[in-house]
Amino acid sequence: MVRVTRDGDGHAPVRSVDVARLAQVSQKTVSRVFNDEQYVSDEVRSRVLAAADRLGYRLNNAARVLASGRTRSIGVVTLGTAMYGPASLLMGIERAVRDAGYTLRVATTAEGDPGGVAGAVESLLDQGVDGIVASEPIDEGTGSVRVDVPVLVLGAPPVFSAPRVVTAGVDAALLAQVATKHLLDLGHQTVHHVAGPQQWFSARDRLDGWRTALRAHGCREPTVVEGDWTAESGYAAGRELAGIGDVSAVFAANDDMAIGLIRALLEAGLRVPEDVSVVGFDDIPLAAYVTPPLTTVRQPFDAVAREGLKLLVHAIEQPDAPAGSATEPPVELLVRRSTAPPRGAARTE
Amino acid sequence: MVRVTRDGDGHAPVRSVDVARLAQVSQKTVSRVFNDEQYVSDEVRSRVLAAADRLGYRLNNAARVLASGRTRSIGVVTLGTAMYGPASLLMGIERAVRDAGYTLRVATTAEGDPGGVAGAVESLLDQGVDGIVASEPIDEGTGSVRVDVPVLVLGAPPVFSAPRVVTAGVDAALLAQVATKHLLDLGHQTVHHVAGPQQWFSARDRLDGWRTALRAHGCREPTVVEGDWTAESGYAAGRELAGIGDVSAVFAANDDMAIGLIRALLEAGLRVPEDVSVVGFDDIPLAAYVTPPLTTVRQPFDAVAREGLKLLVHAIEQPDAPAGSATEPPVELLVRRSTAPPRGAARTE
């Protein structure tokens, strides 16, 4: 199913001088018009625009970048996956970048790709960007990468050495704590945890939050089962937990794993939430529609991207001004139907 | 949660002449080394590399693009959403672009954004790209956009006027037909359809495939319910269908809507698949883990992106050679637990 259409070629490369000649003005005036500079009379402006339109003129970006030293583009390093979290963050970044008047360059890293983040950053730098966004970089233990443009790190500590490193992100530990506390408040003796891969900073934060909540309630801390964010790994974790026997509440580090987990519990003959309560993390669009509808905490990806980018653009455009700070987005716990008080209420099993 | 680190600045802009001076060669020789051209002795090459390394030299991309007229970058126009389909396609494109030795520029359109695709294409052209990928452009009825670089259209007819327009995509109609036929073969009298938004070509193709299958079996064609790809709209469609009464099988145009649909059926007291069978479309990673596990057809996003990009790169690099053609990916129907023979077997209700 492939069609190919051949079409006229031979386009004459139109430059600003050509437009200038036709409009009977200097080349610089054309430049002024196309940069929305002041000091151009309306009459000249429209003459230039008309000429440009007639010739099909388009400003040459490479020449502009070379002459000005500014690319007006921002590069983002992200994990090359369609998983809801990373993809949402990427889309939020794209929107924010565009709103700020920049263009976007993307470089992805595969998980396990050695020197992935560092390599991706190098490639963006080669392409020429005014700033870089590292979206949920995983811990590669590479020490730090030297970069000469401002960097925004989303969802991780500042692992770069750059003129300016700005970080933003939700307080994942706090969200995890809220999720865990919800289960504890329901009366569960303790809460098991299906964690994300521990090279991810956000996975560690969630684990920390879970642990904090348990300690605050003086609960014993069950062994953690580690997944890889996929529903499949959640399913495997679910089989493992179903085998243990005394599991009454589980906090999964993301919704996908929570859904896989629930599936495994169901297949093991356990009902959710009657026998086991499950809380997820992210609030993916499907969370409210799976069976049972999933209780979870929301990650405000858009807000994080927007806030972070504001800081980055500030660092790019006012290199000497102090950076502002991102406002903390509100915590949202969405209680749906996958959680309930433990069986037999206030009775120990 | 924002930390800012201030770091040394004052980087001297190192140019190839600086490297040349230090290595005691001409600037052109430095250029040769960095472009992996031949006719450079090993000794000179290593001297240049050493000098470049010492100075921290990095080739200026804008200058290179300006002088060569080639950007070695490809732009992609995509819908700015984290939905599984578009996001998967984007990730597949990114990988394919990188493998082909190009860099990626992204421009998104919001649905309903007037002149969205055309505007996004313009912006990519302004940035300078050697080729453009239109990923599932929706029908804007804008006639055609004039572009002077090759264009790859994914999942839609060639709506551009360009030197070369190449299209690739799965045969959505065929997949939809297979999905529908599966239900019919199970013994269902007819199959209802929850369609995607009809400005999407792929939504229309799925509708067409469904219709074709029904006709081939001589079935009556129930009224179509149109959703917007979200689980929420699938849920709404489910409530509507549950009200009808004689629905025994439904083909949803994507998995998200199928999941929302199932939720609504369940809430209306209908069991899936005992009372109603449901088939989705996409095979999202969660499909196998929701309850009940969803029968669906798989969209091979990666293969489509890879095949399409091969054609695009070919069109960019050999403008005069005939375009090859994409090999059709195999159709995959994944029968899971959301489909079964109708209640009461071969009996009309």
Add this chain to the structure above:
DNA sequence: TTGAAAGCGCTAACAC
């Protein structure tokens, strides 16, 4: 195998 010269198309700094 290496080098010299001439732009690529624009913006910046300064005149008028």
Add this chain to the structure above:
DNA sequence: GTGTTAGCGCTTTCAA
């Protein structure tokens, strides 16, 4: 308000 003059840092001839 508008024009002039220099580059930006590279690749492309063409010589040597």
